[in-house]
Amino acid sequence: xxxxxxxxxxxxxxxxxxxxxxxxxxxxxxxxxxxxxxxxxxxxxxxxxxxxxxxxxxxxxxxxxxxxxxxxxxxxxxxxxxxxxxxxxxxxxxxxxxxxxxxxxxxxxxxxxxxxxxxxxxxxxxxxxxxxxxxxxxxxxxxxxxxxxxxxxxxxxxxxxxxxxxxxxxxxxxxxxxxxxxxxxxxxxxxxxxxxxxxxxxxxxxxxxxxxxxxxxxxxxxxxxxxxxxxxxxxxxxxxxxxxxxxxxxxxxxxxxxxxxxxxxxxxxxxxxxxxx
Amino acid sequence: xxxxxxxxxxxxxxxxxxxxxxxxxxxxxxxxxxxxxxxxxxxxxxxxxxxxxxxxxxxxxxxxxxxxxxxxxxxxxxxxxxxxxxxxxxxxxxxxxxxxxxxxxxxxxxxxxxxxxxxxxxxxxxxxxxxxxxxxxxxxxxxxxxxxxxxxxxxxxxxxxxxxxxxxxxxxxxxxxxxxxxxxxxxxxxxxxxxxxxxxxxxxxxxxxxxxxxxxxxxxxxxxxxxxxxxxxxxxxxxxxxxxxxxxxxxxxxxxxxxxxxxxxxxxxxxxxxxxxxxxxxxxxxxxxxxxxxxxxxxxxxxxxxxxxxxxxxxxxxxxxxxxxxxxxxxxxxxxxxxxxxxxxxxxxxxxxxxxxxxxxxxxxxxxxxxxxxxxxxxxxxxxxxxxxxxxxxxxxxxxxxxxxxxxxxxxxxxxxxxxxxxxxxxxxxxxxxxxxxxxxxxxxxxxxxxxxxxxxxxxxxxxxxxxxxxxxxxxxxxxxxxxxxxxxxxxxxxxxxxxxxxxxxxxxxxxxxxxxxxxxxxxxxxxxxxxxxxxxxxxxxxxxxxxxxxxxxxxxxxxxxxxxxxxxxxxxxxxxxxxxxxxxxxxxxxxxxxxxxxxxxxx
Ligand SMILES: Nc1ncnc2c1ncn2[C@@H]1O[C@H](COP(=O)(O)OP(=O)(O)OP(=O)(O)O)[C@@H](O)[C@H]1O
Ligand code: SF4
Ligand SMILES: [Mg+2]
Numbered sequence: 073x074x075x076x077x078x079x080x081x082x083x084x085x086x087x088x089x090x091x092x093x094x095x096x097x098x099x100x101x102x103x104x105x106x107x108x109x110x111x112x113x114x115x116x117x118x119x120x121x122x123x124x125x126x127x128x129x130x131x132x133x134x135x136x137x138x139x140x141x142x143x144x145x146x147x148x149x150x151x152x153x154x155x156x157x158x159x160x161x162x163x164x165x166x167x168x169x170x171x172x173x174x175x176x177x178x179x180x181x182x183x184x185x186x187x188x189x190x191x192x193x194x195x196x197x198x199x200x201x202x203x204x205x206x207x208x209x210x211x212x213x214x215x216x217x218x219x220x221x222x223x224x225x226x227x228x229x230x231x232x233x234x235x236x237x238x239x240x241x242x243x244x245x246x247x248x249x250x251x252x253x254x255x256x257x258x259x260x261x262x263x264x265x266x267x268x269x270x271x272x273x274x275x276x277x278x279x280x281x282x283x284x285x286x287x288x289x290x291x292x293x294x295x296x297x298x299x300x301x302x303x304x305x306x307x308x309x310x311x312x313x314x315x316x317x318x319x320x321x322x323x324x325x326x327x328x329x330x331x332x333x334x335x336x337x338x339x340x341x342x343x344x345x346x347x348x349x
Numbered sequence: 350x351x352x353x354x355x356x357x358x359x360x361x362x363x364x365x366x367x368x369x370x371x372x373x374x375x376x377x378x379x380x381x382x383x384x385x386x387x388x389x390x391x392x393x394x395x396x397x398x399x400x401x402x403x404x405x406x407x408x409x410x411x412x413x414x415x416x417x418x419x420x421x422x423x424x425x426x427x428x429x430x431x432x433x434x435x436x437x438x439x440x441x442x443x444x445x446x447x448x449x450x451x452x453x454x455x456x457x458x459x460x461x462x463x464x465x466x467x468x469x470x471x472x473x474x475x476x477x478x479x480x481x482x483x484x485x486x487x488x489x490x491x492x493x494x495x496x497x498x499x500x501x502x503x504x505x506x507x508x509x510x511x512x513x514x515x516x517x518x519x520x521x522x523x524x525x526x527x528x529x530x531x532x533x534x535x536x537x538x539x540x541x542x543x544x545x546x547x548x549x550x551x552x553x554x555x556x557x558x559x560x561x562x563x564x565x566x567x568x569x570x571x572x573x574x575x576x577x578x579x580x581x582x583x584x585x586x587x588x589x590x591x592x593x594x595x596x597x598x599x600x601x602x603x604x605x606x607x608x609x610x611x612x613x614x615x616x617x618x619x620x621x622x623x624x625x626x627x628x629x630x631x632x633x634x635x636x637x638x639x640x641x642x643x644x645x646x647x648x649x650x651x652x653x654x655x656x657x658x659x660x661x662x663x664x665x666x667x668x669x670x671x672x673x674x675x676x677x678x679x680x681x682x683x684x685x686x687x688x689x690x691x692x693x694x695x696x697x698x699x700x701x702x703x704x705x706x707x708x709x710x711x712x713x714x715x716x717x718x719x720x721x722x723x724x725x726x727x728x729x730x731x732x733x734x735x736x737x738x739x740x741x742x743x744x745x746x747x748x749x750x751x752x753x754x755x756x757x758x759x760x761x762x763x764x765x766x767x768x769x770x771x772x773x774x775x776x777x778x779x780x781x782x783x784x785x786x787x788x789x790x791x792x793x794x795x796x797x798x799x800x801x802x803x804x805x806x807x808x809x810x811x812x813x814x815x816x817x818x819x820x821x822x823x824x825x826x827x828x829x830x831x832x833x834x835x836x837x838x839x840x841x842x843x844x845x846x847x848x849x850x851x852x853x854x855x856x857x858x859x860x861x862x863x864x865x866x867x868x869x870x871x872x873x874x875x876x877x878x879x880x881x882x883x884x885x886x887x888x889x890x891x892x893x894x895x896x897x898x899x900x901x902x903x904x905x906x907x908x909x910x911x912x913x914x915x916x917x918x919x920x921x922x923x924x925x926x927x928x929x930x931x932x933x934x935x936x937x938x939x940x941x942x943x944x945x946x947x948x949x950x951x952x953x
Contacts, residue, residue, distance in 0.1 A: 239725045240725065246686070262729065
């Protein structure tokens with residue numbers, strides 16, 4: 073605990089701000105049912121009610137409480153983004169490290185597959201897949217995770233390449249170590265810093281991507297609350313000088329900025345200085 | 350030497366050009382600011398070379414930079430005066446210093462390869478400095494470059510500047526760097542270990558260039574190195590440094606003949622050759638035999654051609670040769686990283702599979718390897734405990750207490766104490782890291798250890814300690830070493846048998862006494878005569894020899910026909926040597942010799 077505090081206090085103000093914001097989002101998503109005044113899909117009053125004591129941020133196009141949906145939206149959108157990012161990372165960094173460690177034709181095949189996937193604009197690729205297979209959750213997760221895994225693959229492969237040529241990896245090979253050990257013990261510990269930093273960035277992209285898909289109607293399906301579709305559903309209010317639909321957009325923006333602050337700091341830390349242990 | 354090019358002849362020659370008084374520099378470490386240079390004075394006149402010598406961490410480079418008015422990153426100058434030709438560098442502005450640095454003071458770094466931009470032609474890079482400082486136009490600068498290349502004896506001086514950095518050899522690149530330092534006609538040049546990364550043969554060339562420049566152009570120079578024999582050839586005065594303190598200053602002759610301080614004597618001693626005497630082993634057993642190995646990378650040419658070497662148990666076989674002669678390639682073939690195109694490797698009587706993947710755990714265990722750069726041979730994230738512990742559990746199945754006990758035992762064997770067990774590589778010095786690498790190799794309980802340039806990256810004194818340790822271990826554990834090195838002094842002190850490799854072929858091999866004593870193979874003679882001796886005047890004497898005139902340093906070229914050494918060989922027989930394979934001769938017991946001449950002829 074004191075260690076965490078020490079790291080926290082050594083961080084610059086931007087990273088501190090970022091960490092506080094992320095913590096805030098985390099608490100909200102975890103405890104959403106306790107924090108939210110009403111249920112996620114409860115129909116309460118008339119559509120588009122104004123801000124009041126009863127409905128702090130008014131109601132949406134179907135008369136559901138905006139604040140509650142915002143809170144549940146955090147849980148849904150962030151939870152989904154997190155799991156997609158995790159899958160993308162496991163997939164991408166594993167294949168990236170395998171490509172780097174084995175080289176030769178394995179590397180060739182994996183790299184070409186990734187090249188092909190990356191050459192298709194990701195939004196078009198996602199629209200294509202989701203309109204063929206439908207927007208069920210597994211397809212949504214799978215499509216975005218694969219798209220993101222290609223980026224992670226690139227990074228993992230490049231950084232692992234630098235490590236794989238080191239003499240200590242050769243020592244392990246000469247000892248007769250298996251691929252799994254080389255990846256886990258020799259390569260991975262030396263590329264975790266850039267991977268972690270990338271994790272933050274990827275998470276932001278996934279998050280924005282889901283919101284974008286939801287906005288287009290291909291993401292998280294109603295009545296589940298999520299920030300992207302909330303912007304879309306209530307967009308008409310903007311014409312009446314009501315800023316409510318901008319709140320979910322603001323929530324997205326704030327988290328993205330906070331995440332980037334923290335990532336910047338982590339990149340800076342990993343770019344040379346010894347780690348604090 | 351030439352005097353007409355002396356552009357400073359109108360200035361008073363004996364005047365002091367650089368004076369440093371009471372210089373103190375602090376460096377930032379984890380424990381805050383700490384003094385790394387503790388009050389150093391120096392004086393330098395034109396036409397003089399001052400040698401700064403000491404181990405790493407002595408503050409040599411820091412002083413070298415400070416002499417130009419700069420503090421390296423994370424350092425600050427806290428006290429003292431630096432006066433360059435009447436200008437106080439400590440109170441000069443950044444701009445003034447930058448201007449001085451480009452035009453009147455210049456710096457030559459250790460690695461030319463790192464200093465050049467691989468994406469620009471050499472002459473364009475040469476011209477950048479003078480153009481930036483507004484001293485010359487582009488065409489003038491290029492003309493000047495060609496003139497300098499000519500005066501530095503670079504091959505094809507009119508066109509070599511059009512090449513890219515990777516198209517010239519290491520020694521040539523280093524000389525290009527000297528040329529670049531000369532571009533604006535500086536008054537002071539700081540050389541920071543300019544030959545440390547080079548072969549002995551290449552080193553001579555660079556030393557010659559530096560010496561000529563200083564004398565002909567009447568500039569002053571500071572020469573930083575950890576090798577006394579090298580600096581003895583150049584410097585008029587030597588400053589011995591240790592941990593930022595001045596140990597001894599005197600004229601080069603005095604330091605070599607009559608060192609006053611204990612530490613200076615230790616430095617001298619570490620560089621003096623201590624020949625190992627080979628004890629008789631009755632009924633020697635052949636541990637490793639390599640038979641007619643031919644190997645190469647990808648679709649490239651054969652880097653190794655029909656190399657045969659055999660290694661007796663308990664002995665040290667050294668493989669020597671210049672950079673690019675295929676020494677490391679041989680190590681890769683032995684360890685299985687590079688399956689040969691033809692030929693066999695036997696361990697005792699076992700035929701070893703060519704590829705690593707086909708070798709059994711027992712076969713792998715018997716051969717271990719130690720590398721040149723301990724920095725990259727140790728995983729920065731693994732503690733000493735894991736580094737040494739892994740082979741113990743992998744090969745021997747040790748766990749828990751037993752493993753711990755064995756790790757500590759190994760640490761003691763390499764003369765480190767138990768407290769090192771939880772350190773990360775970052776927390777070890779270069780020498781300590783290399784010891785841990787040795788312990789890792791020992792942990793596997795091998796019979797053969799392949800050492801690839803294991804001391805080249807270390808300071809003289811540390812290197813000597815590592816060599817002593819290797820010998821002690823060989824004695825205690827009956828180890829067999831295949832010792833790869835380009836440093837003949839090291840080889841002389843550790844080897845029983847020597848294999849001289851040139852362009853992937855064995856030029857000669859045999860007991861050390863046969864190889865390092867006349868009659869010499871022409872290539873061995875060239876190598877031996879290029880090792881700097883610890884006395885003044887050696888450089889001039891060597892440069893006057895036949896070997897030097899025949900071309901001391903030229904690139905090692907792999908040839909399909911004839912003797913690969915023919916182009917550089919002072920004994921070469923025209924027509925024959927470049928076309929016909931030199932016959933293999935076996936003059937004395939165990940001595941194998943590949944040359945058109947017989948040893949008897951060469952001894953004359
Ligand atoms: N991985 C590789 N792929 C292709 N060529 C290589 C490779 N490694 C080395 N070579 C070439 O093989 C030749 C011999 O190289 P090697 O590393 O064995 O020389 P060396 O004697 O160990 O030199 P040094 O003293 O510089 O270490 C050189 O011409 C080099 O360019
Ligand atoms: S064969 Fe000819 S070129 Fe080769 S070393 Fe002998 S004399 Fe020199
Ligand atoms: Mg080598």
